[in-house]
Amino acid sequence: MTEEQKMFMQLLEEECVINTNDIVEYPPVAISMGETTIQTPKGTKTLPIPIGTYGNFSFVQAAPKTGKSFFISLLASVYLGGSNKFGGDLRGHRGDKCLIHFDTEQGKFHASRTMKRAISMNNNVDTDCYHTFGLRTVGYKNRVAFIEYYLKEKIEKGKVGLVVVDGIADLCSDVNSMEQSNFVAQKLMEWSQKFNCHIITVIHSNFGSDKPTGNLGSALEKKSEQQIQIERNTVNKDWITVKCKRSRGFAFETFSFKVNDIGLPEIVGDLYNPLKGVSF
Numbered sequence: 001m002t003e004e005q006k007m008f009m010q011l012l013e014e015e016c017v018i019n020t021n022d023i024v025e026y027p028p029v030a031i032s033m034g035e036t037t038i039q040t041p042k043g044t045k046t047l048p049i050p051i052g053t054y055g056n057f058s059f060v061q062a063a064p065k066t067g068k069s070f071f072i073s074l075l076a077s078v079y080l081g082g083s084n085k086f087g088g089d090l091r092g093h094r095g096d097k098c099l100i101h102f103d104t105e106q107g108k109f110h111a112s113r114t115m116k117r118a119i120s121m122n123n124n125v126d127t128d129c130y131h132t133f134g135l136r137t138v139g140y141k142n143r144v145a146f147i148e149y150y151l152k153e154k155i156e157k158g159k160v161g162l163v164v165v166d167g168i169a170d171l172c173s174d175v176n177s178m179e180q181s182n183f184v185a186q187k188l189m190e191w192s193q194k195f196n197c198h199i200i201t202v203i204h205s206n207f208g209s210d211k212p213t214g215n216l217g218s219a220l221e222k223k224s225e226q227q228i229q230i231e232r233n234t235v236n237k238d239w240i241t242v243k244c245k246r247s248r249g250f251a252f253e254t255f256s257f258k259v260n261d262i263g264l265p266e267i268v269g270d271l272y273n274p275l276k277g278v279s280f
Contacts, residue, residue, distance in 0.1 A: 027053035030162050030198035031079055032091045033252035048091065049250045051075070051226065054161075056248075057188040057199035058226035059168065061212040067240040067257075068202050069106070070265040071230055072166055073117035074257060075200065076101060079162045080130060081122035088255065088267030097161025097197075098129040102147055104170035108134050114166075121264055131155070135170070144171050144187060151195050160195040168201040168216065175214030185219040205229075210245075221246065239268060 001009075032048030039045075052058045062068045077084055079092035079099055101118075103111040111134040119125055131150070135143045151160055165171070171187070172180035192199045203212045203220065210229065212220060221227055227246040233239035239258050244251040257267045 027055065027249075029053050029093050031075060032093065033255070034089045036250050047250075048093070049252045051090070051228070051252060052162075052198040052200060053225060053249075054196050054198050055193050056225035057192045057201065057223075058228060059201045059203055059212070059220045059224050060228045060230060061203050061205050061210075061217070061245075062230040063205050063207075066230055066232060067259070067265075068230060069110075069114045069166065070117075070259055071240070071242065071257070072164055072200070072202065073114050073121070074265040074267075076115075076118035076130075076162075076164065077121035080118055080125045084121050086121050086264060086266040090267065092162075094161055096129075096159065098131060098155055098159050099162045099164070100131045100133075100150065100155065100160065101164040101166075102133050102135055102143075103166050104135045104143060105167050106134065107136060111136070117264060129159075140171055140173055144184075147171075148187075148191070151191060151197075155195075158196070160197040163191070163195075163197050163199045165199060165201040168203050168220070169213060172216065175216040178215050181214065181216040181219040184216060185223045188220075189223055225249070 026047055027050075029048045029050045030053060031051040033051055034049045035046050036049050037044055037046050060068055060071060074087060074090070076099060078087040078090040079094055082092050082094065083090065101115055103114065106114065115132040118130070119127055135146065138146065147165070151163070168184060169175050171184045174180055188199055188201065191197070203217055205211065206213055206217075211217060225248050226244060228242060229245045230240055230242050233241045233256050236256075239256040241254060241256045243254040255267055257265045260266050
């Protein structure tokens, strides 16, 4: 082994070592839905149920035209404002961190509309810490390079909070390529840990299936903290249901949202009780 290789391995050792004597704390939450109570050596503790925690990534999957962009607007609005009248029990735990939103597939008009909704749903929100980009015209390699550049060079250290990548399939040229799929999943793991942020990304479901698209979808299933599925509500056709399909920790309860008369998403109840949350 050369001296350069040895130095590199020493750097990896310092970066990757896990001290089993360290006290393991509940991971800091970026976005939550409801609370749960657990027993600890120090007694009962109430904790937020995460949609996502800092240092991890999650993904949203759905069939085309199911309301994914409205759901992303809802999450972004809650993260920016902490909570609002549209988000029900959803809570954002932003502190002084920023939200960076990359849209890879929509044209400028539709991407801008998705991003503006997050602002419209809050009063006096800090828009200086909401960074928005449409990467539709950029090649997939340059999309990856630009995201990495922006997180590293353009946001103050420690201020990257929630990162949205809508949609992740556009960071590679072939979602069925094992090599490219693993590369994209590795980038999400690297970025989320390196910048101590939570990344939420979006992918389509396979036609006629509830599995995310291609080998990329399989790679995301293995590596993500949360797998979130959205679908048309079977009780009320105007509602969109959100459920936690898989989770590394506590799973949030299924809930539903609708798009109201002024085109904004708002939580209305859950899958099993169509009257819950509805006032007369």
